[in-house]
Amino acid sequence: MSNSQKKRLLQVENLSIGFSQYFKGTQKRMIHPIADMHVNIDEGEIVAVVGASGSGKSLLAHAVLGILPGNAITSGSILYQGEELTQKRKEQLRGREISFIPQSVNYLDPLMRVGKQVQIGLDRTTAQVQQDDLFARYDLKKSDGRLFPFELSGGMLRRVLFATSVREGVKLVIADEPTPGIHPEALSEILRQLKQFAKDGAGVMLITHDIMSALEIADRVAVIKDGTTVEISDVSAFEGQGDRLITDYTRRLWRALPQNDFDLEFKRKAEESCL
Numbered sequence: 686m687s688n689s690q691k692k693r694l695l696q697v698e699n700l701s702i703g704f705s706q707y708f709k710g711t712q713k714r715m716i717h718p719i720a721d722m723h724v725n726i727d728e729g730e731i732v733a734v735v736g737a738s739g740s741g742k743s744l745l746a747h748a749v750l751g752i753l754p755g756n757a758i759t760s761g762s763i764l765y766q767g768e769e770l771t772q773k774r775k776e777q778l779r780g781r782e783i784s785f786i787p788q789s790v791n792y793l794d795p796l797m798r799v800g801k802q803v804q805i806g807l808d809r810t811t812a813q814v815q816q817d818d819l820f821a822r823y824d825l826k827k828s829d830g831r832l833f834p835f836e837l838s839g840g841m842l843r844r845v846l847f848a849t850s851v852r853e854g855v856k857l858v859i860a861d862e863p864t865p866g867i868h869p870e871a872l873s874e875i876l877r878q879l880k881q882f883a884k885d886g887a888g889v890m891l892i893t894h895d896i897m898s899a900l901e902i903a904d905r906v907a908v909i910k911d912g913t914t915v916e917i918s919d920v921s922a923f924e925g926q927g928d929r930l931i932t933d934y935t936r937r938l939w940r941a942l943p944q945n946d947f948d949l950e951f952k953r954k955a956e957e958s959c960l
C-alpha cells in the first residue's frame with residue numbers, strides 16, 4: 686500500500702487504566718498501571734509494542750479488545766476507523782474485524798478439541814477444509830485437530846492460537862507475544878503471516894519482547910515504560926548507535942541488544958547520561 690492510500694485505523698490517546706482493589710479486608714484503593722498511553726496504527730502497517738514485563742503492553746491490547754476485568758476503570762479515547770470504539774462495538778468486532786492472538790494459551794477452551802476451536806467464526810460449509818489448510822500452514826498434523834489443549838505441547842498450542850486468528854475480512858490484528866516457545870521455522874511462518882495481514886491492508890499491533898523480530902517486520906516501534914508511551918519511532922531509527930532515537934531509554938534498550946556490542950566505555954557514558 687502506498688503512503689497516500691494509508692488511512693488511520695486505530696488511534697489510542699491518553700489511555701489510563703486503574704483498578705480498584707480491596708486491601709486490609711474492607712478498605713478500597715486504586716492502582717494505576719497505565720497512564721497517558723498513546724499509539725496509532727494505519728491500515729497496512731505493523732506497529733511493534735515493546736517494553737519490559739509489567740509495563741502495560743497486554744493491558745493496552747485488552748483495552749482495545751474490550752476484555753479488561755470488571756474492576757478496571759479506563760479513561761482516554763480509543764478510535765477505530767475514526768469512530769469511538771465503545772464496549773458494544775469492541776464486542777461486535779472482536780474475533781471478526783479485530784482479531785486477537787493472546788499471550789497465554791489459557792485463552793483456549795480446555796474442554797474443546799483444538800480443531801473445533803480453530804473452526805469458530807469460519808463459514809460452516811467450508812470450516813473443515815479451512816481448518817485443514819490452517820493446520821498445514823502452521824505445521825500441525827490433521828489428526829492433531831482431535832486433541833484437547835492439554836494433549837499438545839506449548840509450541841503447538843501457540844500455533845493453534847495463531848490459526849484461530851486467521852480470518853477473512855480481518856482489519857486489525859493484535860498479537861500479544863505470539864512467538865515464545867516456537868521453533869525457528871514456525872517463528873518465521875508467524876512473522877510471514879503477520880506481514881501478509883499487513884500486505885492485505887490490515888493494521889497489526891505486535892506486542893513482543895523479541896525486539897529483533899519486531900524490527901524485522903515492523904514499520905514503527907512504540908516503546909512502553911511503566912504504563913506510559915515513551916517513544917514511537919520508525920524502525921529505520923534503530924541503526925548504528927541509535928542516534929536517531931528520541932529517548933535515552935530507547936537508545937539504551939537498543940544498545941543492550943546482544944549484537945550491538947559497543948565498547949564498555951561507551952556503555953558506561955550512555956548509562957551515566959540517562960541517570
Ligand SMILES: Nc1ncnc2c1ncn2[C@@H]1O[C@H](COP(=O)(O)OP(=O)(O)OP(=O)(O)O)[C@@H](O)[C@H]1O
Pocket residue numbers: 704716718736737738739740741742743744745754788
Ligand atoms: N487485573 C489487574 N488488577 C491489578 N493490576 C493489574 C491487573 N492486570 C494487570 N495489572 C498490572 O498492570 C501492569 C501491567 O500489566 P501487563 O500485563 O499489561 O504487563 P505486560 O507489559 O503485558 O507484561 P508482560 O511482558 O510480562 O506480559 C502490571 O504491573 C500488572 O501487575
Ligand code: NI
Pocket residue numbers: 742743744788861
Ligand atoms: Ni503481557
